[in-house]
Amino acid sequence: MIAHLHAQEFPERARDALTDGPLRQAIARATDTIGDRRAKAVLEIPEWEELREQARAVKAHTLARLDHYLLQFVGNAERQGIVVHWARDHAEACSILGDLAAAAGAHPIAKSKSMVTEEIGLNRVLEERGLRPVETDLGEWIVQLAGEMPSHIIVPAIHKSRQQIADLFASKLNVDRTEDPAELTRIARRILREEFVDAGLGISGVNFAIAETGSILLLENEGNIRLTTSLPKVHVAVMGVEKLLPRLADLEVFLRLLPRSGTGQRLTTYQSLLTGAKRRLGDEGPEAVHLLILDNGRSSMLRNELERETLACIRCGACLNACPVYRHVGGHSYGSVYPGPIGAIVTPQLAGIGAAGELPFASSLCGACRDVCPVKIDIPRMLLRLRARAVAPSPGESARPRPWSERLGFRLWAWAMTSASRYRLTSRLARWFHGPLVRFGPLRAWCADREPPRPAPRPFRDLWEKGSIQ
Numbered sequence: 001m002i003a004h005l006h007a008q009e010f011p012e013r014a015r016d017a018l019t020d021g022p023l024r025q026a027i028a029r030a031t032d033t034i035g036d037r038r039a040k041a042v043l044e045i046p047e048w049e050e051l052r053e054q055a056r057a058v059k060a061h062t063l064a065r066l067d068h069y070l071l072q073f074v075g076n077a078e079r080q081g082i083v084v085h086w087a088r089d090h091a092e093a094c095s096i097l098g099d100l101a102a103a104a105g106a107h108p109i110a111k112s113k114s115m116v117t118e119e120i121g122l123n124r125v126l127e128e129r130g131l132r133p134v135e136t137d138l139g140e141w142i143v144q145l146a147g148e149m150p151s152h153i154i155v156p157a158i159h160k161s162r163q164q165i166a167d168l169f170a171s172k173l174n175v176d177r178t179e180d181p182a183e184l185t186r187i188a189r190r191i192l193r194e195e196f197v198d199a200g201l202g203i204s205g206v207n208f209a210i211a212e213t214g215s216i217l218l219l220e221n222e223g224n225i226r227l228t229t230s231l232p233k234v235h236v237a238v239m240g241v242e243k244l245l246p247r248l249a250d251l252e253v254f255l256r257l258l259p260r261s262g263t264g265q266r267l268t269t270y271q272s273l274l275t276g277a278k279r280r281l282g283d284e285g286p287e288a289v290h291l292l293i294l295d296n297g298r299s300s301m302l303r304n305e306l307e308r309e310t311l312a313c314i315r316c317g318a319c320l321n322a323c324p325v326y327r328h329v330g331g332h333s334y335g336s337v338y339p340g341p342i343g344a345i346v347t348p349q350l351a352g353i354g355a356a357g358e359l360p361f362a363s364s365l366c367g368a369c370r371d372v373c374p375v376k377i378d379i380p381r382m383l384l385r386l387r388a389r390a391v392a393p394s395p396g397e398s399a400r401p402r403p404w405s406e407r408l409g410f411r412l413w414a415w416a417m418t419s420a421s422r423y424r425l426t427s428r429l430a431r432w433f434h435g436p437l438v439r440f441g442p443l444r445a446w447c448a449d450r451e452p453p454r455p456a457p458r459p460f461r462d463l464w465e466k467g468s469i470q
């Protein structure tokens, strides 16, 4: 299950977003900038395609033998003094994490950006237990202040303009209003530094977990993850079962692909490879390290060879920046913590097709997501498969509700296309009534800004039969 899910509201939310000028401007500007940077960074590596193939092969191999690598990883992590917890679903995960946070006492909880903790709705659960989680990634902190969800998996506050952030800081933090990004950052840094000093527990995500050493790798640009994982006495890392890589050497491929795909950087500014808690009194780092490994629907995805591919995602966000739908409607329209093309395939698989069957239809199937994906996930193929499941669900799943006009339209289409004579008749009708159909038919809104294709005056079949085509 995914927390705070409103995926079935996609059509209404998208319609609202399309009329929100500042939102569309903010998203277009940011995704254009990141997209251009990515394209330049990719051009620097002539063997980019080979790297993508390698990454895909490593992920496919790991996912096919995930049970083996998970056990190897956990054995090695425990030998390094990490306390490992397993959680079947979001409720179990939140309960374990809530207990660990409560045990740390009445201190703020420093949190670094983690999609999986968004997925389980951890912040709200901690708040309900009287605890105070503080997001320390600047973008996450902004959306937390605003009481919103992140709208992008790499750039959580991508939907906000500088002016909106200035208003937010002035109203929530009691500071003088400024639109200067450097000054806004200074304000955030000053406040967050104090939270770090007081924090009794740090919660982070995991970018990669290495089976052969029991280490976890965290990537970031702001330095807040370093502080989250080293200043508080206890560090808790949270990861989905799919984060594993077999060997340390495998990182070489992913560390070249991920930053370039995500932000167009050659390397992320900080790369923290953590292997257990501190061992001696004078060492730096937390006194205790816990690791929570979450399933939450992933093992059922693993059972199916095609769906398993979704678990190869390294959460770089490149498919969001390239997607024409995401770029127009933004992340909140998807009503899920996972927006964009990856969200359209991951959300229905984790939450069930009945709860998110609208999302696979939020795509033009242009294939831009597949072209930029560093691990070559065939997102369009998966979208089609999920669309089929949404209209003809397996036993136990509920079907996506479809408006009567869509059902009638497809029935008429099937009726016309399954007989040669009916096909001829409808082609003829389309030629005769093309003008009124465009002006008054169900496609009139679509045709208002576009030139619809005009049927040929004489069909190819007639020309062929009459020998006009050699």
Ligand code: SF4
Residues within 6 Å of the ligand: 261, 312, 313, 314, 315, 316, 317, 318, 319, 320, 342, 369, 372, 373, 374, 375, 376, 377
């Ligand atoms: S599906 Fe591919 S492009 Fe999209 S976030 Fe995942 S790894 Fe990145």
